[in-house]
Amino acid sequence: MASELFRIAPHEADNPMEVLLREAFVLLQNQLKPPFPLTIPSPPEYLQLNRAILFGVLVEPHLAKTHFIHLNAIVTDGYNFFVTLLLKMVTESYQKILQPVRVQLIWVTSKLIDVSAIGVDNLLISLMRQIVGGDYSDSNLWLCMELLKALLVKWDWLLEEPVVLTSALFTYLRLLSDHYRLSGSTQLDFLKHMEIDFCIRVLKEQFSLCLKIGRDLVRLLQDVVHIPEFRAIWKDLLLNPGEFRAPGFSDISHLYQSRTSSRYLLLRITPEMETQLRFLLTYVKWGRHKRYQAWFARKFLCGPERETIICDLVRFICCAHHPSNEILQSDIIPRWAIIGWLLTCCRKNHVEANVKLALVYDWLFFDEKIDNIMNIEPAILLMVNSIPQYTDITCNLLEFLFLLMDNYDVERKDVIEQGVASAFGNLVKKRVVHSLDALTSCNALSPLLKERLANIFPHLKSRVSKESHPICLPRGSLPTLNFPSPLSTERQTSVSREQSTPLCDRDNGFNDKVDASVSASDNPAASGSEVIPANGNQIDIIENLIQISRETIKHSNKIGLQTLEEIMFSFASPGSHTLDSAVVGDSDPRLEVLACQITESFKLNGYSMFSSLETNYDDEVFSATALIMRTFIFSQNERMQKLFLFWSKKGCPVGAHLLSYASRLAYEAELVGCLRDAMDENSYPKLSYSEMSLLKCHINGFLSFMSGQKEDSLDVSQVDGKLVSKLVEGAFAAYRHFFVLLSDTVCKEADTSVAKLFFSDLMTCSGWEMKRLKLLFHSIFSHLSDLSVGDENIIWLLVDRLSDTDLVSVQFDIGLKKFSIFGEDTKNILHLVKISFNWGFVEQQKFWGLMRSELAVSKVQVDRVVRDFFCLVVLDPNVHSVAVEGLLMLTCCCAPTPELVGAVMSLADNPFRDFSATILASWSASNAPMLFNSFAKCLEQINKKNGHSISFISGGVRVNHCTILKFLNFLDKQELNSINYPNKAPVNILEIKAKLTEVAAAQNSR
Structure with missing residues (x-):
């Protein structure tokens, strides 16, 4: 059958949604004509009516008004289901919708606005996303114009929907900047005038709402400032902000300081583009990306003006797609590489300038309190990773950035300089890059650019080598050690993914505490303490700290743990890959010595590393073992891996400790409702602050690790739930990483699989804490489902x-x-x-x-x-009674679908002869309508083809006549002769019983 809604190629299957709508329409066609039934439809009937009416509205324009009146008469959910169907169609299949159907789609959307339907705002926004940038085809311009007409006609409604209003302004400002560059068709000229009128009206009358867009509003206005009608708007924005009569708005800096939500940036990316980009950035690995890029370019970037959309793609990648830490540490192609490729797709200078501005725009106004560091990460990584093979990209981006600093807003140059300086500072502080050495020490970079970097950011000058200036440690303190930058050696050509700190997705709200001022240990001279030179290498320094810890533990276990924390953070530092040539080799003898020294220093004080948790429940919180595990969870670099492998080879239950730790962390996080799939807060008693000991310590440890300084204790209930969720995921990821590593190295010769290691750890944990065992299983089935x-x-x-x-x-x-x-x-x-x-x-x-x-x-x-259960083995009542009872209870509690009824009727005789009849009897009492409806369908299948038996179940199993006779005998005792359906004719059970008797007799005679 030819499709009435979508363009379907000969090789394509029917659209599932059209099939669903058409079936409802055909089934209820007689009910869609006046006079309409006066009965109230049941919930399933109501949904079917919605589907049928929608199909009628879209394919029968001459009856569309009648169908909509019918919808108004039956609606009970505020049109929610009807709008949901439309939204699904637009989101998933708009590009394939036939043009006449699109006309009806816009018409019915307008009608839904009139009745204030639930979800119509989302429908309008979804339609805006279907307007493709750089596409000047008639169908695309038609959609652009029709939506704009609808918005202007529904102006009063639009004022009550600020999200739709600001989304429309964002969309049409962006489209207008492209449309105005072209001239030609009357349709396009008329559309440009409509867009100008709409945008000017919104800006003049509702500027206070426009402020919700944030700083990208300024970027869009700059693209249209050459249009005469916008010059007065721009002049007032810069010189007379009071003209807008917006409360709280006194200067354009107010917009600069407001970050644009990603929902606005998604407006200029069609759902199909979004899906393809997210796939590329989530699943495609290095070396396999070129063919995906080529496909994307052919699909979305080929066309005379299609490249104008590249700036929208870059803003989306920077601000709306933030990969997880697992992806950041994998070999998935990173965001900066995709952006670098998109830059090469720009053929026109003004397009390339817009793309660069989109890339570095958040740098100009960066504020660590409100901005997300992931928005500025791609630009710095693109600059650094382009050295030395593509140095021109690095130079061009730096030159463009400095040009913006000097000329973007001369009156507020200090604001922009502060924003760029803050961006660089936070990128270094949060270890996105270890330092700016890759830029300031690059010979291919011009001296002018180096000098500009040094002059503007003196506090971030490249660190000189340790041979020129020895490392200094403040006396009386234990600072985080600063190791040589990995970018100063052969690794200048690539920024390792290890530089992105594990667990730090850097989403907004993560690092309010992490973003604190740089630790004094980063600048010993500023600490005011006397400093002593430490001329030895880093291993010697750590050995000295271990010696100090041995002495301090004797007097204070707390100080000893603080010393150990500094040591472990030094091991785990993402920038400290190159500790010493003796450490990064295969055997790592000195690293093993250090592990022994750490173990012995605490053993001398009566503490055993990785000991059983049976006797000391809080060993997971306030102990050297807990501190070391927390550090490993935060960073699984090579040194930390080898430390843990060493302890595991010595017989320590390292994996079991990690599993128990992650399980308890997840439990405490769930109790405070921090996890995305959190338990109902009423399901468990509230824990007191003291009982959240592990969660508190873990969060404090993470914040200390990220900021390089000790954090004060915090109230767990005030911590961002998204951060806690990431920390829990990171704990299980660290455990998974460990046993995979163990399987690949230590246990490789013994052919010990990951599954065996996991079960061994689970066995060990189950012997420690019986009161927490349920929580342990809850955690592994939730977070390690692929293994459990x-x-x-x-x-x-x-x-x-x-x-x-x-x-x-x-x-x-x-x-x-x-x-x-x-x-x-x-x-x-x-x-x-x-x-x-x-x-x-x-x-x-x-x-x-x-x-x-x-x-x-x-x-x-x-x-x-x-069916398969009774084919497993020859059942023995003395052996398998529990299993048969369990299967009986399971089947009885399931709905009697035709497939299940057919399977039960077909079971052959066995030691449990009454099994099938008992299930049928139970269904007749609990769900008789569905049971006899299923019987009818089974009988229809069995009696096909002139009465020849065709089993309802694949495999040709015959209906068991004994089961049927026993069930019929049960029905006779119940005297059940008919079933009444709401709004339907009653089912005659006597007729079905007669047919069942006939089938049973026929099957028995064969």
Whole structure:
């Protein structure tokens, strides 16, 4: 059938949404004509009516008004479902929608505005995103114009929707800057006049709302300032801000200091572009990216004026796509590389200038209190990584940045200089780059640029080598050690991904404390303390600190831990890759000596590293072991890896400690509601501040590690939940990293798999703290699902170790789909069932309790489980009774779908003869309408082709006549003859019983 909504190529399948809408329309077509039924539709019928009406509105323009009146008469949800259908169509398939359907789409959107439908604001914004920049085709200009007409007609409504108003202003200012450069068609000229009138009206009448856009509003206005109508606006913005009568707005600097939300930057990227870019930046690895880039360019950048969209792509990449730490540390192509490629796609000078401005725009006004460092990260990495092969890119970007500083806003040059200086300072402080040595020491960079860097940022001058100036340590303090920059050697050509500190996604709100002023240890001379030269290498310095710690531990365990913290932070420092040639080799003898010294220094004071947690629950919080684990979680660089591998080779349960630590961290984070998938706050008693000990220490440790200075204790309830969520994810990622590393190195010869190591750690943990065992399993199934879900050993451990009380709690979590235990692989589920036959009676009962809870809410085909269960082995009532009981309870609690009813009816005779009939009887009591509807469908299939039996279930299994006769006997005792459906004719059970009797007799005679 030809599509009525979408352009479908001959090789393409039908659009699923059209199929859904058309089926509803065909089914309810008679109800869509006046007079309309007076009955109130049930919820399922209401949804079907919405689908049918939508299809009618889109494909029957002559009846569209009638359909919409019908919709008005039945609506009970504020048009929410109807708008959701439209939004899905626009977001996923707009480019394929036929033009007549698009006309109806705009019409019905206008009507939805009239009735203030729920979600119509999102629908309008989604339609704005479908206007493609640089595309001057008739269909694209038509959409641009029709949307603008609708907004102008609905002006009063628009004033009540500030998000739609500001989104429209952002969209049309950006489009106008491109449209105004071209002239030609009458349609385009008329559109330009409409865009100008709309934007001027919004700016003059609603400027206070326009301020919500932030600093990118200035960038857009600069692109249209050459248009006569905007000159007065620009003049007032600079010289007469009072003309706008906006409360609190007294100077353009107010806009400079306001960061633009990513939702505005998404407006100029179509959903399809967004999907492709996110895929490129999330899954495509170095070396495989060129073909994806070529495809993207062919798809979106080929055309006379399409390159104008590149600046929008760059703003999106910088401000709206922030990769996770896992991606930052992988070999996925980074953002700066994609931006570098996009720069090469610019063929016109003004386009290239706009792209550069988009890249460095946030640098001009950077404020660590409100800005996200991830917005400015791509520019610095592009500059540094372009040395020395593409030095012209580095030079051009620096020259452009300095040009902006001098000329962007001469009256407020000090504001811009401060912003750029703050940007450079924070990039170094947060270790995005270790220093500016890569720029200031690059021979290919012009002396003028180097001098400009040194003059503008004197506090960030390149550090000289340690041979010229020995490292100084303030006496009486234990500063974080500063190691040589990796960019000063052969690694100048590439900024290692290790320079991006693990766990620091640097999203807004993460680093309010991390962004504190640079530690005094970074500038010993400023600390006011007497300094002593330390002329030895860094290993000698750390050895000296360990010697000091041995003495301090004897007098104060707290001071000893502070000393150890400084040592570990020095090991974990992202910029300290090149400690010493003796340390980075294969054997690392001195590193092992240091690990022994750390262990012995605490052992002499009566403390054993990585000891059992059975006797000391708080060893995970206030101990040397906890401090070392926290540091490893923050940074798994080469030295930290080798330290942990060394302790593991010595027999320490390192992995179990990491797993227990991450589990407890996740538990405390969930209790305060910090995780994205947090538990209901009423489900658990509130912990006091003292009981949040691990979470407090972990956050404080992270903030200290990031800022290089000791942080004061904080109130966990006031910490950004997004930060806590990242920290929990980082803890499990660190544990995963460790046992993968252990499997690849220490255990490689013994052929120890990751799964075996994981189970070994889980066994060790389960022997430590029985009161926390439920939380441990909750954590592994939530955060390490790929290793735990469907694993027979872990499931056995679960049912063996957990009490009945804890298992009930686990069943609640499974029923609410907080996590899964068995997974959705039917074959593996049957394997687990077969394995459980050998377990004890109690373990089997617990197993089936969990199985019922999960399969009742999962997508697993229970009919396959039922059918295959009886084919596993020859069932023995003395051995398999628990499993059959569990399967009986599971099947009874499932809905009697045609597939499941067919499977139950087809089961052959077995030692449990009444199994199938009992399930059918249970369904007739709990869900008779659905059961007999399924019977009808099964009988229809069985009696196809002139009465020849065709099984409803694949495989040709026949219906069991004994099951049918027993069930019919049960129905006779119940005297159940008919079922009444709401608004439908009653079902005659006697007729179905007669057909079932006939089928049973026919099957018995074969």
